[in-house]
């Protein structure tokens with residue numbers, strides 16, 4: 482036997498060993514998921530796979546900050562896996578190697594992050610960081626297809642990592658189970674080559690923008706709500722940063738999230754896929770010459786996609802301009818008037834003596850106290866569920882539809898009127914409208930916490946959505 486053939490044999494055995502190791506990792510992950518489903522999310526923390534590493538800032542050693550190992554060649558199993566991309570003219574081995582040697586950070590494992598992270602993992606990105614502080618909820622699953630029913634209550638970052646690993650054990654996934662904020666963002670962003678904003682709040686958008694500018698990283702930003710979505714690459718190839726386009730944050734009360742506004746599941750899926758595509762194009766240099774653009778998607782329009790050309794970066798931008806005044810991360814909660822974690826805050830717009838609790842309203846029902854219950858949610862929500870005998874007039878329509886309230890009171894102008902909504906926020910201005918229009922001489926009060934609290938504290942069979 483010649484030395485050469487021995488070398489070939491060694492190489493082959495090494496590749497077989499690498500393939501077996503990958504298989505063992507995938508099997509271990511599958512096993513850990515089974516354990517989780519049977520014994521609760523906690524079990525998983527003790528049995529994570531080799532290439533899923535954890536960064537919970539102090540709890541376990543992190544790997545995002547261990548140097549990312551770049552390689553000189555793909556292994557045979559990788560060549561077999563990525564074959565259809567490798568034979569793609571204009572992509573080929575070089576682009577695949579670029580992906581393998583690239584690290585990306587997906588912030589948010591929700592609607593956008595689900596499709597984005599899965600496709601990036603599948604495509605062969607070398608290291609993928611996943612940031613999310615939240616846990617999987619049943620109401621996520623119509624769009625966050627990276628998670629599943631058995632993983633309810635599990636950390637989204639970890640669940641996403643497991644799905645990616647099961648799909649492609651060649652991708653190293655780093656789990657960041659934390660709220661990304663000023664104190665930790667820069668260090669994490671600096672550890673990756675490309676940043677993907679798949680979050681749902683303004684404070685994190687500015688935070689990621691600033692950290693990406695300071696760390697000189699391209700930022701692939703997406704958003705989706707209802708039937709619409711948006712996609713932009715910031716801080717890349719002379720293009721603008723987020724602050725060039727939006728120097729001041731919108732008033733927090735004008736920002737709607739999916740939980741309040743609704744979203745068709747496939748819409749964030751589409752935008753997340755586009756984010757993955759743009760990140761791949763950046764990693765492989767495919768879009769270096771493209772001018773900066775913003776892509777708008779609307780499921781309702783016949784053309785669906787529209788692309789707007791953007792100006793280059795603004796020389797007087799306070800973040801990415803010629804003489805920036807922001808040189809380190811700031812307090813984004815104060816700047817935006819909202820935080821990454823306050824979803825729908827409980828508002829206190831009227832005094833407590835003008836409100837009743839769910840418990841008091843239940844007593845009132847038990848004693849058959851005559852009254853009118855006005856439900857001010859939108860009709861689509863009222864159609865899902867409602868309390869018996871309630872009258873539905875959405876808050877926005879109320880000033881013009883007071884006649885309907887009067888008609889229901891039917892001349893009994895001293896009847897108390899109680900107002901309910903989903904969470905006890907819209908019901909408060911409705912109380913004011915009824916009072917100002919002298920709708921009754923009886924009391925007008927709203928139900929604290931709305932129907933969500935009714936379901937939580939009084940009637941567990943009342944649906945929550």
Ligand SMILES: Nc1ncnc2c1ncn2[C@@H]1O[C@H](COP(=O)(O)OP(=O)(O)OP(=O)(O)O)[C@@H](O)[C@H]1O
Pocket residue numbers: 588589590591592593612613614615620621637659660661662679680681682685738739740741821
């Ligand atoms: N600063 C942040 N740090 C870590 N994760 C974040 C941050 N901001 C947002 N996220 C995560 O980004 C994801 C956004 O997902 P998505 O827009 O689908 O909303 P959601 O919170 O999952 O759902 P819903 O609005 O229906 O409750 C969420 O999982 C959220 O926890």
Ligand SMILES: [Zn+2]
Pocket residue numbers: 721722723724725726794795798799800801802
């Ligand atoms: Zn700028």
